[in-house]
Amino acid sequence: MKLGLRSRGSRGRKRSIALWCGVGLFVAVVLLSILVPIFSAYGPNQLVAKPFQAPSASHLFGTDALGRDLFVRVWAGGRLDLAIAFIVVGISFLVGTLIGIATGASHRRWLDSLVMRFIDALIAFPFLVLILALIVVVGRDRSAWVLPAGAPAIIIAILLIDWSIYGRLARGETLSLRSRDFVTAGQMIGYPQRRIVSRHLLPGVMRITAAYAVADVILVIVATASLSFLGAGVQAPTAEWGSIMYEGRTVLANAWWVSVIPGVVLAFTGLAVGLIADALLNVER
Amino acid sequence: MSSLLETRDVTVRYRQDGPAAVAGASARIDAGEALGIVGESGSGKSTFAKVLAGVLAPSGGEVQVKGRRWQEVKRRDPIRRTVQMIFQDPYGALNPWMSARETVAEVFRFWERQSRAQAVEQAEALLAEMGLSKGAMARRPGELSGGQCQRVGIARALACSPDVLIADEPTSALDVSVQAQILNILVGLRETRGLAIVLISHDLAVVRYVSENALVMYAGQVVERGPTADLLGSPWHPYTKILMDAIPGGTGDLKPVRNEIGDGHPCCFAARCPRLQADCQSLSEEAGPREGDRVAHCMHPLPERSEQIEQRAQ
Numbered sequence: 191m192k193l194g195l196r197s198r199g200s201r202g203r204k205r206s207i208a209l210w211c212g213v214g215l216f217v218a219v220v221l222l223s224i225l226v227p228i229f230s231a232y233g234p235n236q237l238v239a240k241p242f243q244a245p246s247a248s249h250l251f252g253t254d255a256l257g258r259d260l261f262v263r264v265w266a267g268g269r270l271d272l273a274i275a276f277i278v279v280g281i282s283f284l285v286g287t288l289i290g291i292a293t294g295a296s297h298r299r300w301l302d303s304l305v306m307r308f309i310d311a312l313i314a315f316p317f318l319v320l321i322l323a324l325i326v327v328v329g330r331d332r333s334a335w336v337l338p339a340g341a342p343a344i345i346i347a348i349l350l351i352d353w354s355i356y357g358r359l360a361r362g363e364t365l366s367l368r369s370r371d372f373v374t375a376g377q378m379i380g381y382p383q384r385r386i387v388s389r390h391l392l393p394g395v396m397r398i399t400a401a402y403a404v405a406d407v408i409l410v411i412v413a414t415a416s417l418s419f420l421g422a423g424v425q426a427p428t429a430e431w432g433s434i435m436y437e438g439r440t441v442l443a444n445a446w447w448v449s450v451i452p453g454v455v456l457a458f459t460g461l462a463v464g465l466i467a468d469a470l471l472n473v474e475r
Numbered sequence: 476m477s478s479l480l481e482t483r484d485v486t487v488r489y490r491q492d493g494p495a496a497v498a499g500a501s502a503r504i505d506a507g508e509a510l511g512i513v514g515e516s517g518s519g520k521s522t523f524a525k526v527l528a529g530v531l532a533p534s535g536g537e538v539q540v541k542g543r544r545w546q547e548v549k550r551r552d553p554i555r556r557t558v559q560m561i562f563q564d565p566y567g568a569l570n571p572w573m574s575a576r577e578t579v580a581e582v583f584r585f586w587e588r589q590s591r592a593q594a595v596e597q598a599e600a601l602l603a604e605m606g607l608s609k610g611a612m613a614r615r616p617g618e619l620s621g622g623q624c625q626r627v628g629i630a631r632a633l634a635c636s637p638d639v640l641i642a643d644e645p646t647s648a649l650d651v652s653v654q655a656q657i658l659n660i661l662v663g664l665r666e667t668r669g670l671a672i673v674l675i676s677h678d679l680a681v682v683r684y685v686s687e688n689a690l691v692m693y694a695g696q697v698v699e700r701g702p703t704a705d706l707l708g709s710p711w712h713p714y715t716k717i718l719m720d721a722i723p724g725g726t727g728d729l730k731p732v733r734n735e736i737g738d739g740h741p742c743c744f745a746a747r748c749p750r751l752q753a754d755c756q757s758l759s760e761e762a763g764p765r766e767g768d769r770v771a772h773c774m775h776p777l778p779e780r781s782e783q784i785e786q787r788a789q
Contacts, residue, residue, distance in 0.1 A: 371568040374530055375628070379582055379635055380555040389581070393572040 212465025223268035234266035286356020294364025405467035485536035511682030514692035559632035565624035582634035622653035701769030711771035
């Protein structure tokens with residue numbers, strides 16, 4: 191008995207440490223992405239030194255082919271990647287959860303079938319191919335509001351696909367919850383469907399979709415970077431992790447830092463988000 | 476006595492062309508009555524309970540609550556409060572994201588249109604009546620014991636001021652030491668509030684303790700009904716006898732329910748009946764012994780019954 195309690199407590203402590211490591215790492219990435227471009231002496235597109243200078247005290251991440259400071263460019267790129275991820279994940283989470291719960295709780299079978307077949311069709315397509323096609327349709331040179339050229343196309347393209355994952359998750363969880371006795375009890379008491387959905391189903395459904403949303407942040411960042419790496423994303427000279435890595439791919443042997451450093455930052459961001467998502471899912475279980 | 480709940484020839488099919496989970500079951504629950512429904516797993520007890528509770532529309536037959544058809548009662552009709560239910564799984568019956576206090580207070584806020592403070596005050600009084608401490612009231616189902624959750628479920632049902640409480644195997648998921656407490660609460664509620672109680676159970680001792688009348692169900696049909704003491708004391712229907720013999724320590728050998736409806740035989744128990752005879756083919760709705768409220772749907776009731784019937788005929 192004692193052993194069981196001790197081991198459960200130790201597991202809980204490890205989870206807690208992992209969660210706080212993840213949160214700390216992620217907060218550090220977010221703060222650096224916001225603060226470095228603001229307080230840096232030079233801008234991300236400014237030519238400040240000789241090309242391909244290795245990392246040093248004056249240029250922590252070195253310089254790229256044009257002599258731009260990579261420390262500033264990497265964190266400016268992080269700001270854009272995180273902004274795109276938060277916009278896409280936030281909207282997908284809200285839209286997908288609402289559509290999923292509405293179809294799952296609906297007594298209209300035809301509506302549920304219609305939405306689910308549409309979602310099935312969206313998910314069935316290869317993700318990147320579909321996004322590339324949508325970027326072409328939206329126009330990859332289009333800029334909007336504070337978003338640079340290429341970013342609106344990425345946001346719209348990923349959004350059009352990403353909400354469907356939340357929709358499927360929310361619908362499945364709604365179907366599972368609505369067969370539980372506490373929902374039947376609510377029906378017997380006389381609660382209207384709107385109240386049952388908002389007070390009895392939504393909290394449970396949102397726990398699942400919110401946990402996925404945390405993990406989805408890194409998926410969207412990787413998708414954004416991948417599209418830029420393929421030349422279909424954010425347009426030059428805007429700094430973005432994928433595009434910076436793309437620029438350094440031909441000089442990997444001589445100036446490894448151009449590709450490797452943004453890659454390492456991306457990996458650490460992924461690790462941070464992964465630790466947070468894992469801890470949240472464990473809390474769910 | 477006025478009838479609170481009444482069903483006539485209720486049939487339930489989960490699929491249109493599938494077997495009947497409940498086949499032509501009739502029952503009547505009067506104010507303040509305690510009715511037990513017994514039968515083995517798969518006999519249709521819980522399905523029948525859901526029909527009585529108005530959460531499952533029957534495929535055929537009629538269910539009336541205070542003289543109104545259940546099918547015509549809208550979701551927000553106050554008559555819906557009349558019938559409430561206690562569930563088998565005490566944890567699954569409560570919203571896992573609401574505290575015990577919130578669960579009960581929500582009913583008062585919804586039906587009585589009370590302020591949050593008033594609703595919480597009333598909820599706390601009701602939960603205290605059920606024996607819950609202040610500390611437990613603030614906890615969510617996952618932090619409560621099964622017995623505590625069942626008390627919260629009873630308090631939530633009582634917050635609706637019901638006339639009938641349907642308890643679907645309320646003690647089967649509980650520890651033996653807690654079972655008696657929950658049963659005593661049910662018996663107490665009947666005495667203090669005049670509640671009618673429909674108790675669904677496969678435990679004959681529980682039914683004997685709580686209810687004065689009982690129904691025995693087999694393969695979706697009511698095979699025998701009458702006062703609990705008489706019914707369990709001297710069963711008429713062969714199935715009731717077998718059910719009693721299957722109590723651990725008894726001599727019976729209870730086999731699982733096989734759905735015999737639709738095999739052409741008018742008796743649902745024909746495939747397992749040790750007293751099956753050729754004239755059982757002529758079994759009709761009216762056939763079988765009757766005495767006051769006691770009825771058994773059988774052509775060849777147990778020997779003592781046959782003798783009594785013959786004596787009465789002479």
